[in-house]
Amino acid sequence: MTRPQIKSLRQVLLVIAVALPAVLPPTAQAQRRVTFPPAKSPPAPAIKSPPRTATSGEETMILTDPGPTMRKTQIRTPPPPTNLTVMYKLIYGETLQYTYLDTGKTVKFEQWQSFRNDGAELMRQANLRLADGNNYQYATMPLDKGKFDPVDIPLLYMTGDYDFEFTKTEVEKLRKFLMDGGTIMFNAARGRDEFSRAVARQMKRVFPRKRFMKMSLDHPVYNAKYRINTVTAMISGTRSMEPPTVYSIDIGTRAAAILVPGGMGASWGGHKYHPQGKHIMGEPARRLGVNIIAYVLGSTEYGRFLAQRFPVYEGYTRPGDVVRFALVRYAGSWDVNPGIQNTILQGLHENTGIHVDYTPQVVDLADPHMGDYPLVFMTGHYDFELSNDQIENLQNYIARGGTLVASAAAGLKPFDLAFRREIKRVFPDNDLIRIPPSHEFFAMGWNPIGQVNYTPALLRDNPTLQYPVFYGIFVDKRPVVLYTPYDLLSALNRESNAYAKGLTSDDAMRVAANIFTFTLSH
Numbered sequence: 001m002t003r004p005q006i007k008s009l010r011q012v013l014l015v016i017a018v019a020l021p022a023v024l025p026p027t028a029q030a031q032r033r034v035t036f037p038p039a040k041s042p043p044a045p046a047i048k049s050p051p052r053t054a055t056s057g058e059e060t061m062i063l064t065d066p067g068p069t070m071r072k073t074q075i076r077t078p079p080p081p082t083n084l085t086v087m088y089k090l091i092y093g094e095t096l097q098y099t100y101l102d103t104g105k106t107v108k109f110e111q112w113q114s115f116r117n118d119g120a121e122l123m124r125q126a127n128l129r130l131a132d133g134n135n136y137q138y139a140t141m142p143l144d145k146g147k148f149d150p151v152d153i154p155l156l157y158m159t160g161d162y163d164f165e166f167t168k169t170e171v172e173k174l175r176k177f178l179m180d181g182g183t184i185m186f187n188a189a190r191g192r193d194e195f196s197r198a199v200a201r202q203m204k205r206v207f208p209r210k211r212f213m214k215m216s217l218d219h220p221v222y223n224a225k226y227r228i229n230t231v232t233a234m235i236s237g238t239r240s241m242e243p244p245t246v247y248s249i250d251i252g253t254r255a256a257a258i259l260v261p262g263g264m265g266a267s268w269g270g271h272k273y274h275p276q277g278k279h280i281m282g283e284p285a286r287r288l289g290v291n292i293i294a295y296v297l298g299s300t301e302y303g304r305f306l307a308q309r310f311p312v313y314e315g316y317t318r319p320g321d322v323v324r325f326a327l328v329r330y331a332g333s334w335d336v337n338p339g340i341q342n343t344i345l346q347g348l349h350e351n352t353g354i355h356v357d358y359t360p361q362v363v364d365l366a367d368p369h370m371g372d373y374p375l376v377f378m379t380g381h382y383d384f385e386l387s388n389d390q391i392e393n394l395q396n397y398i399a400r401g402g403t404l405v406a407s408a409a410a411g412l413k414p415f416d417l418a419f420r421r422e423i424k425r426v427f428p429d430n431d432l433i434r435i436p437p438s439h440e441f442f443a444m445g446w447n448p449i450g451q452v453n454y455t456p457a458l459l460r461d462n463p464t465l466q467y468p469v470f471y472g473i474f475v476d477k478r479p480v481v482l483y484t485p486y487d488l489l490s491a492l493n494r495e496s497n498a499y500a501k502g503l504t505s506d507d508a509m510r511v512a513a514n515i516f517t518f519t520l521s522h
Contacts, residue, residue: 031108033097034162038109039189041269044120081135086297087155088141089119093164114159114189115265122268125286126293129225143170150182150303155296157185159265161192166202175206178256181303183296191263191278199259203249212247212259213382218413220499221246221255224294231284233262237275244288252306252336253381253410253497254299264289301496310339313358323354323516325375326361332384336409337489344492347509348516365390370397375519379489381409383418386425394426398480403519407488411458411501416485423481432471432483441518442468449510458486458501468511478522482515
């Protein structure tokens with residue numbers, strides 16, 4: 001080999017050596033250094049092997065062998081609780097490095113662990129406080145390699161203090177899990193904004209058209225077990241009492257992704273609060289954690305309902321003039337009841353004989369063709385604001401004889417407050433007036449509506465409710481706006497939402513029949 005050839009080979013090897021770090025696996029590269037110390041906590045206790053296990057999707061009734069006959073005076077030992085693994089604490093991220101300034105000591109730690117015993121302590125509190133006959137447990141699972149089925153494991157838990165990034169595989173797995181009815185809880189372990197910002201950024205990859213919204217205080221996360229209106233917070237060493245702050249990304253009205261930016265990990269495990277962190281302290285943190293567990297367990301059926309493929313029917317029940325209506329689209333949570341139009345129209349036809357057009361219709365509030373529909377329905381569960389064009393078009397729609405029917409999805413307050421505010425902008429000279437039970441709207445001869453039944457979630461707050469609660473705006477005795485601050489559409493859709501505050505399904509259908517017949521006859 002000639003000298004020029006050797007020199008050329010050395011150059012090639014040099015190029016390869018320079019490029020090599022870029023193609024090595026992450027474990028061979030320099031580990032990321034962070035400037036905030038790792039959390040300190042003892043390891044989680046080992047989970048004992050249960051006498052009998054069942055997944056959360058199985059029946060939990062135990063049929064025991066009768067065994068030998070026992071005397072009446074003999075003490076019987078009750079059967080052990082059913083062990084259910086309901087939560088995976090996710091393994092994610094990388095191995096990080098931190099150097100203590102006072103000692104110069106460098107430590108390496110796994111990003112995902114944070115407070116290592118937080119999952120065990122959360123499950124212990126849930127078992128102690130829910131006391132529903134089950135022994136809830138958790139396990140750890142890599143996000144990139146795990147198999148996640150909401151029927152078996154309804155909740156994923158992810159915590160930390162540092163920035164992170166999902167892989168493409170992790171994004172796809174998480175999207176499928178949430179769409180199939182599962183829930184993920186993100187807890188910024190010590191309230192570091194770095195972690196919360198990373199959660200918001202990565203969840204934008206999971207659901208590009210959704211964003212985190214702040215939960216209102218009437219959300220079931222604050223009421224599932226305990227009523228939580230304030231928490232004790234510590235921010236940079238200063239304590240204060242303030243309303244809790246939790247964010248969610250919703251599917252329907254179900255909180256599918258829950259973000260708690262105030263750290264709960266130290267409180268769950270009974271550890272010291274870091275003076276540079278943000279913490280929810282003590283009992284409020286434990287209660288909020290138990291509430292989230294209770295909310296997720298109570299939402300499993302609703303999650304499965306939303307995960308269905310809903311059939312879409314088209315066509316008319318007869319040729320000629322038939323009833324049809326449209327859902328209103330606006331910049332808010334307008335589309336939270338899948339398949340609702342077919343459900344309403346089928347129920348209307350079966351209960352009244354009115355002929356209908358089954359084809360689902362959606363119309364924008366600013367669309368001048370909204371006048372093609374004599375009736376439009378509007379719903380949602382978050383705050384919203386109408387544009388000037390939408391207000392003007394809605395005024396024109398009403399003037400041409402249309403009627404707007406609105407209800408607060410799941411009976412949540414943000415939509416109620418927003419709707420009352422915005423409808424006042426549409427009708428500055430008119431007020432929403434409570435429609436009495438004796439009004440012809442309820443007392444129509446063929447379908448009189450007296451007392452009605454409400455869901456347990458609503459009766460918990462308003463145990464004396466007996467009659468339909470509707471408000472209206474009337475112009476020359478014609479109903480131009482009909483509004484209920486409680487849930488109507490999810491009941492009509494027969495959704496298994498345990499936390500919806502509104503009418504039960506059968507009474508919702510009776511009211512809906514009156515809405516159509518009353519408004520169309522006026």
